[in-house]
Amino acid sequence: METVLADPWHFPRPALAEAYLAMFDLKLTSARGLFARRRMGKTEFLCRDLLPAAAKQGYLVAYTNLWDNRAAPDSALVSALAMALKPQGVQALLAKFRAPVKRVRASASIPGGVEGGFEAELTSAAVEGVLALQDVLAQLDRQKQPLLLAIDEAQVLASAEHSDFSHALRSALDIRKDRIKVIFAGSSETTLRDMFARPLEPFYNWAALEPFPLLGAEFVSFTTELANSMARMPLSLDYAHRAFDELHRTPEFFKRFIERYMLYQMEGEAAALAHTKASVFSDGHFLKQWNNLLPADQAVLSLLVHGESDLYAAPAQAKLSSLLRQAVTKNTVSHALRRLQAANVVTRLALGEYRLEDETFAEWVRRR
Ligand SMILES: Nc1ncnc2c1ncn2[C@@H]1O[C@H](COP(=O)(O)OP(=O)(O)OP(=O)(O)O)[C@@H](O)[C@H]1O
């Protein structure tokens, strides 16, 4: 894991970190999944609390964010594991990970022309991922220390194209349960649930999934007191708590409020909150995100945020047709939904039931 610079604004959560480590110490479970809405502090907890605490207790630690590497979660995971080892191991591993792909590709016979060739490439890349994983795990097996692996945005592993690697990962971790502990994190409860609850999925029944405990009053007091130690005009604690509520109890937005307040103290707390709400809930980046969507995708989102969950039913189709001013088929809907899911905008709750992943974006769409 990269070294994390000290951040005075980080509200430490040692007790929560201890609780996870104590649970692993019991040895009844070796994997846990945690989920919470976007921007609630999952990544910050993993990188600034849990992994440093684990390292202090003698674990090797590895962190990877699969969303940043969603095209190649296998190499992301393998390099995170390699980095947990001694640095000299890393170069050798990375070299190995890249080199043989060409070899296998060249030697694969290509029966069906272009299409077959593409397939052969995919499979050989998958094989390489699995081999590299076995390599790095073999190196880890020789270490005395146990390993804590944090897989952030783990839902990427649930996608069908990574299924071979996910199966290999699961069985490799399974036989090392006593030495390798795993934390899965993600913002989509359903996708994570699917990962662990479906018999055909690689991680079926493997990790208990639980909500990530959210930041609350103590975080607000901590941040406000720290701000006040530097402010010329102190911010009232009561007002800070109110602001936190009005910002949907989202730590990231609360910190934007504090920053705004600190920079424009003369304008007062109410002005800072108004500014933050305006920027958070009618943010230019939502407009950009919206403008980048195809009209069909926008129409589908509009229906979703207004509570229309069965998009394939006749009333929904009629509304979509009128929004798009042309006849809409089930195909239009399913293509839109597929694009929106691939872009992490929408998540599937159950068969035929969808929801926006980011509640703040949903509110923005609703306000349009
Ligand atoms: N313990 C904390 N102390 C101080 N600030 C925090 C803490 N946790 C989160 N934050 C603030 O909230 C922001 C969002 O946190 P983080 O990126 O960890 O959320 P997340 O749940 O991983 O979100 P996403 O699902 O979008 O990845 C951080 O950049 C930070 O400003």
Ligand SMILES: [Mg+2]
């Ligand atoms: Mg995160």
